Amino acid sequence: xxxxxxxxxxxxxxxxxxHLPCNHSTISGTDYIHWYRQLPSQGPEYVIHGLxxxxxxRMASLAIAEDRKSSTLILHRATLRDAAVYYCILTDWGGSExxxxxxxxxxxxxx
Amino acid sequence: xxDVTQTPRNRITxxxxxIMLECSQxxxxxxxxxxxxxxxxxxxxxxxxxxxxxxxxxEISDGYSVSRQAQAKFSLSLESAIPNQTxxxxxxxSDPQVAKNIQYFGAGTRLSVL
Numbered sequence: 001x002x003x004x005x006x007x008x009x010x011x012x013x014x015x016x017x018x019h020l021p022c023n024h025s026t027i028s029g030t031d032y033i034h035w036y037r038q039l040p041s042q043g044p045e046y047v048i049h050g051l052x053x054x055x056x057x058r059m060a061s062l063a064i065a066e067d068r069k070s071s072t073l074i075l076h077r078a079t080l081r082d083a084a085v086y087y088c089i090l091t092d093w094g095g096s097e098x099x100x101x102x103x104x105x106x107x108x109x110x111x
Numbered sequence: 112x113x114d115v116t117q118t119p120r121n122r123i124t125x126x127x128x129x130i131m132l133e134c135s136q137x138x139x140x141x142x143x144x145x146x147x148x149x150x151x152x153x154x155x156x157x158x159x160x161x162x163x164x165x166x167x168x169x170e171i172s173d174g175y176s177v178s179r180q181a182q183a184k185f186s187l188s189l190e191s192a193i194p195n196q197t198x199x200x201x202x203x204x205s206d207p208q209v210a211k212n213i214q215y216f217g218a219g220t221r222l223s224v225l
Contacts, residue, residue: 034213043115043201043216044154087153091212098169099214101146101153 004088009106012078020073020105022088027068032091034099035062035073037084044087044101047073083109114138117202117217124192125225132187132220134202143185144203144214145169145177147196154201160185192224 005023012018024033035047048055048062050071055062061074075082087104115136124130134143141162146154146169156169158177166177174196178186189196199221203214 036214041219043203043219044214045216046213049213098144098156098159099154101155103151103153 003100004090004102006086006088006102006105008103009108011108011110012075013110014080015077018075018078018082018107018109020075020086020088020107021070022072023070024088024090025069027090028092030092033062033064033068033071034089034091035060036087036089036099036101037082038087038104039081039084047086049091078107078109080109080111083107113218115202115204115215115217117200117220119220120218121221123223123225126193128192130189130192130222132189132200132202132222134185134187134217136183136202136204136215138204138206138215139182140204140206140215141182142205142207142212143179144205145175145185145187146201146203147171148199148201148219157187157200189222189224192222194224197222197224 032051034049036044037047038044048060050062063072085104085106087101089099118133144159145157148154155171157175159167160179163179176188199219201219202217205212205214
């Protein structure tokens, strides 16, 4: 399974944008980039995914580098409820389609 | 009501006891998964099932077994619990025909083995 590298932790202030980086230099052509987050005392929840193009949904935006070796999850206006561990995961749709979780980035949002 | 329900939410048991964690879903998904999470770490896959007749081992299946009783139900058993199985356990479901196999997780079962 292709691996991802994320910072262990990041901090943001409430109502400011947050950019969460993820490096995946060994990504293959069939790998999708998924982001999940885990709020305290809850199970992970899906945030967004993409293949090559940038993606937007109601929760966040995903910016994917042209060479696909890195991506950035963008929370446009952080709220206290966005404090969570964010996981960047590569999934191979030609293979096992399993999620392999790393340690993720713990986001702290300051009021 | 939650789409993916795990029972019990918390369980304390003793070494050597057999216990079962249950998962049920109302999403109509064929695929179900069991993960465990240790403090400060990400989730690791224990077992997964792509339909009622399909069971597959994940990366840490030793000491665990599963049963897929129906499309909606997937149980995880610890035949003889040991302390290093103390962890948070999550069940998840997905549908590969919808939205690129996004997984939906239950709220988790916190298991302590004394």
